[in-house]
Amino acid sequence: MKTSLKVRFTGHIAALLLTGISYRYASAQSGADPVINNIIKEANTNSQLKPLAHELLDVIGPRLVGTPQMQQAHNWAVEKYKIWGIAARNEKWGEWRGWERGISHIDMLSPRVRTLEATQLAWSPGMKKSVTAELIILPEVADSNAFKKWLPSVKGKFVMISMMQPTGRPDYNWKEFATPESFEKMKKDRTTQTDAWQNRIKNTGYTNRTLPPALEKAGAAGVVINNWSAGFGVDKIFGAYTKKIPTIDIALEDYGMLYRLVESGHNPKIRVHTEAKETGVQPTFNTLAEIKGSEKPNEYVILSAHFDSWDGGTGATDNGTGTLTMMEAMRILKKVYPNPKRTILVGHWGSEEQGLNGSRAFVEDHPEIVQNVQAVFNQDNGTGRVVNLSGQGFLHAYDYLGRWLSKVPDSIRTQIETSFPGAPGRGGSDFASFVAAGAPAFSLSSLNWSYGTYTWHTNRDTYDKIVFDDVRSNAILTAILVYMACEDPAKTQRDKSVMPVNPKTGEQTKWPDMVKPTRRGGLD
Structure with a gap:
């Protein structure tokens, strides 16, 4: 819809008048x-x-x-x-x-073609050429010994190590539209699923930090995660723990689709191309x-x-x-x-x-x-x-x-x-x-x-x-x-308040200590 010049001009004058009024009001207050x-x-x-x-x-x-x-x-x-x-x-x-991000391009090639919303994590190693491979999901295992027996099966595959979220809708959206019973059921199911996934990671004998290097060492083509931030279309993007294979975050919607395809036996394949450059000590x-x-x-x-x-x-x-x-x-x-x-x-x-x-x-x-x-x-x-x-x-x-x-x-x-x-x-x-x-x-x-x-x-x-x-x-x-x-003619005083007693320890809380900075990051 077109806006007349008169309307646009009038709106501009009004905005200038309001700016002037707000300035004069603020000035008077000061x-x-x-x-x-x-x-x-x-x-x-x-x-x-x-x-x-x-x-x-x-x-x-x-x-x-x-x-x-x-x-x-x-x-x-x-x-x-x-x-x-x-x-x-x-x-x-x-x-x-030193590291420089390059292109991230991740596509699903089967059972149909789709370009995925995804990116490599910070400090993820660059790839010399695209890799196409099958996806597999981190399995449920009884203990670390069982996981060691399974580990060779990751060779040449992309391994999904994040839970599939039960919903891509943030809680405020559920609260607005769902019945109270449905909302509570979703939250209960999500808690149960989250606890189960945490146990799945724990039973491997690794943590979220140490698992990717273990998969890398076993020959995986790459590590695939989803770090959902509990809002529509939004993920947390942090750093990779792998040094030779890519670690990529795939958005919740696409990650869930791939996860379901693996579960249903459709054996999805993805093509990953990520470029990055190591630039030495910076x-x-x-x-x-x-x-x-x-x-x-x-x-x-x-x-x-x-x-x-x-x-x-x-x-x-x-x-x-x-x-x-x-x-x-x-x-x-x-x-x-x-x-x-x-x-x-x-x-x-x-x-x-x-x-x-x-x-x-x-x-x-x-x-x-x-x-x-x-x-x-x-x-x-x-x-x-x-x-x-x-x-x-x-x-x-x-x-x-x-x-x-x-x-x-x-x-x-x-x-x-x-x-x-x-x-x-x-x-x-x-x-x-x-x-x-x-x-x-x-x-x-x-x-x-x-x-x-x-x-x-x-x-x-x-x-x-x-x-x-x-x-x-x-x-x-x-x-x-x-x-x-x-x-201010006076120098600010630095007297510290008396710190409270910690009810858990019965000891007085201490003022925070100075912490030494990390001066060589990612180099040691």
């Missing part, structure tokens, strides 16, 4: 502080979030540690900061197994950029977000949106607050997904910065607007965070639930690396937007899932918090 007003104005009228997202996610793509795309992203970020007049560099902290980096403090240059306010991702999608919400939030906040601050009292430092950390390695390395390598941290603000859990802020166990965090938050516009601040003193983070994202070292570091935790099911480490974590209004709100929040932390 009081008379011209820096805060200018932060809000710049974010709303000159946002760079969409072009940054396009360049990072569509052009460069996913950022698996050790890949050329990860290095491209580091270099891209440094150049962006330099264009904005911000000093930036890539700082090496370790080495990783350096790993953090990208750092800073705006030097004018009065207290040796005290730091840190913006934090991990730069790497898994590579089933393009890493849009994990953690492209956190990266965009911090880059946009830095751009805005440089423009409207170019001479901060404290040094503003942003860290785009590498290899968070393999254990917070980049931030742990930074904390270990830069004690002189960590001991002079005023605050760290980290964002990592999806595209949603920030709705939770914990004191992370720091006894007086309510004082300074409360003062800083008071300057944030009501439209943003009133949606944020705070908890003080809270409990120290022990993992999950890079703020925990600083918390373990005793530095006041805080997670800007976001609204869910079905993150855990649909975008966290999945094949659907792509540009189109970004909610740019929420990301813009987060950039405003971050920039204001950083500004307030820089201006």
Whole structure:
């Protein structure tokens, strides 16, 4: 249906008017502080979030540690900061197994022809030529001895080692449309089937991690899995444990079809062609950029977000949106607050997904910065607007965070639930690396937007899932918090709250210990 020029023009004017109204309202809420007003104005009228997202996610793509795309992203970020007049560099902290993803093409050739929705896992070995072979299912065996007797039968075949899901519909869909009795029956049957499959794996004498290498050693043509993420058309895509044969994830719908064909004796055959390149030992980096403090240059306010991702999608919400939030906040601050009292430092950390390695390395390598941290603000859990802020166990965090938050516009601040003193983070994202070292570091935790099911480490974590209004709100929040932390005449206190007694052990809970980073990933 065509839209008239008049309607389109009227809608555009209305959008501009609404933007102006929202800006004036937010400005009024922020009081008379011209820096805060200018932060809000710049974010709303000159946002760079969409072009940054396009360049990072569509052009460069996913950022698996050790890949050329990860290095491209580091270099891209440094150049962006330099264009904005911000000093930036890539700082090496370790080495990783180099790998580059190529084409994945998987087809069913019999009993009929169908191109399957599937991809190789990260670090899966590349194939020199396509392989066509029969599929078989991991059998039920009584014990490891029985499995050893069966193992030679995998030679030359693709082995399916994941359970066939009883439904491809997520639970919310069942809850909406099924009878209560049908929904409960499905859940009960699924639990029974899941328990039985776990026992099937256990009885082989192997685990999900050690089984693929055992099949590889026995001569299998490849390993086939389905790591369903409990939503329509979505799988988790992690790393392969095989070194010579491909490991591929086939989407639930196609995996179930193949499984049923094997069970019914139709002997399906698939053709697998996956390309990948081993690139040797590759350096790993953090990208750092800073705006030097004018009065207290040796005290730091840190913006934090991990730069790497898994590579089933393009890493849009994990953690492209956190990266965009911090880059946009830095751009805005440089423009409207170019001479901060404290040094503003942003860290785009590498290899968070393999254990917070980049931030742990930074904390270990830069004690002189960590001991002079005023605050760290980290964002990592999806595209949603920030709705939770914990004191992370720091006894007086309510004082300074409360003062800083008071300057944030009501439209943003009133949606944020705070908890003080809270409990120290022990993992999950890079703020925990600083918390373990005793530095006041805080997670800007976001609204869910079905993150855990649909975008966290999945094949659907792509540009189109970004909610740019929420990301813009987060950039405003971050920039204001950083500004307030820089201006605060007081140094933040690091007193820790008294940790509770663990009811299971009867012992007092300890503050999390610093953990050493893995500096040679996949190489030993």
